Amino acid sequence: MPRLLPVADTALLVDLSDAGAAAGQHVAALDEALAARTVEGLLDRIPGLTTLLVEYDPLRTDAAAVSQVLAPLVDALALAASGPARRAGRSHRLPVCFDADLAPDLDSVAACAGTDAGGVCRLLCGAPLRVALMGHLPGFPYLSGVPAALHLPRRADPRTAVPAGAVALAGGLAGIYPVSAPGGWHLVGRTAARLYDPERADPFLLRPGDAVHLEAVDRAAFERLAAAGEQR
């Protein structure tokens, strides 16, 4: 059974992990259903991989009142036998350069996967990736659809600064750093695409549910695309 768990005097967590492989779709469907209503005191909704965090103003509502809104929506998810339909997202091709200096963990990842750098590159570029979740940093996508050979735990030793554009692997997912930040994922390439740009009309390139294809480009093309992104 899904659980509605008070996790603060300002937030409730809906745990949908019981839905197994369909959990992500249930989270998205619940998020959409909740977005379609006006709920007194609701401040924000944060989808996780298998959970939805609902934040509220404790001066205007409380856990019981928010639960009362959530419970029927959660029940409706369980009733949909095949699970709610996945929202059709947009599709993106992101140029990625796999040169060694932009991909410091490519060789170690290749060794774990029993292939070489070119093999990792082909596996990643051939995979139909999907934005399962966004979070952590502005515009940061958690991408599902990573081939099983590339499922790795996080690095034992996190880096204090991962550069913007870094394409990274950990926990069976791929991620792309929109901005420089500390991070413990394996760095296997660098994209010239700008996933977060506060000066752009839409600062966020991706949305949950979007399809993503990585496209290998050589250094010259990478530098040209990165420079074009800077100027815009």
Place this chain on the structure above:
Amino acid sequence: MSRAELLVREPGLRTLVIDAGRLGWQHLGMPPAGAADAETWVLANALAAASPGSAALEVTHAGPTLEVTEGTVFAGIAGACEVTLRDGADSRTLAGWCRLIARPGAVLELGRVRDGLRAYLAVAGGIDVPPFLGSRSANLRGGAPGLLGRALLAGDRLPIGPSPRQAWVVPGADPPPWRGETGAVRVVPGPQAEALTERGSDTFLAADWVVASASDRGGLRLEGPIVELASAADIASEGCAAGSVQITGGGRPIVLLVDRGTTGGYVKPFTIASVDLPRLGRLRPGESLRFSAVSVEEALALRRAREIDCQAWAAAIR
């Protein structure tokens, strides 16, 4: 109604434009940002007779020097931050928790914050920079347009929104009576309350913790004993509520504050009760704290009682 402008002559150690924060975008990874000590920001707006929710300045350690270049500025300062107002040959110094009227050409010099890490300078009319994604709070994780992408720098110009002239009778206020509280910080069970062993939980609630120097608006890193985990510290990434207490794989607590990552993959066995969250925004590196467990219902009652106290404090200076 008149408009005004402040010129930043000296920026202070880290002065940010803040408001209630950028809500509604956390699902795309935008941190909520906003005042690290939201309670004191609210009191500053009350002192300045600014509309609730108005953008103000968050001062860290030591404040900026600001010159009124246009209009008259009606300012309120919440926090024990020494402030000197120079107007021609006149100069007067106040100890904070005050309101000031600064005429064109006057200079406001904010000194050190003496009762914690942060103080707030609010102005009637509010700091009127263009909002980004619905908020006038600086975003230090990845930036934002204009003054909202960084801390203030010398030469910045702060537009101030229109406000009626104020005729203040009360020049300031005593700090709220609860301001110096030193008791345990209240926590409620978090989403992974079962992630600690009984010993780990006891350790967390019994220890004296020290705020590490690596702490920032994203999180307070706490130095103390290792907190024993019952299993791995990793979970499927999920949303992080304000005040979530993360325990890293090494058994180290990090209390997540306003510039937190919106999602995270570490267990969160406790959450700070919202009534005590502003206190964490006041703690300086090296200061110590303890925790005590309460229920969600108790936390809610404490928060609502505090709101009544805040409103009474604000009513007394009206």
